[in-house]
Amino acid sequence: MDNRKHRAGYHAILQGLIDSYLDTDPASKLRNWADRAWAIDQDTEYDESCLTYIALVVLDAYKSRAHKVLLEMGCPALVAALNETHMLPAAPDSLLARGLEIVRDICGMSGARAQGTLVLGIGNDIIEIVIEKNKGLHVLMFNH
16 A cells, blocks of 8 residues: 555544544543553554544544643643643553554654644534644644
């Protein structure tokens, strides 16, 4: 499979996860998943589980009208909105690392420092998320 088809496939999976969780409370879903020690259903592929974490974080940020999300291994996800900041459960390093690797692949990002844009449909909106990577820190910036 060439790189464009590969990226398109992962992008479609991420978009499908966004659509399927749209009517849920993403923060509650993440807390429940963390309470279950990040157990992955047997019939779910690992990459899909990694993208599920990313989808739930993106949805929480969208619903919170956040302007920025910080993701770093071993740390809770920091969601920063205009008048509030909150944390989401930290995913296991391997799950977060693979999810971010897939997102970087979708955006065509490479190297220790990189920037890319992820475009997703959420409800009736099309959003562009600018992603900046600086070593292990990933900053997702939203324009609402």
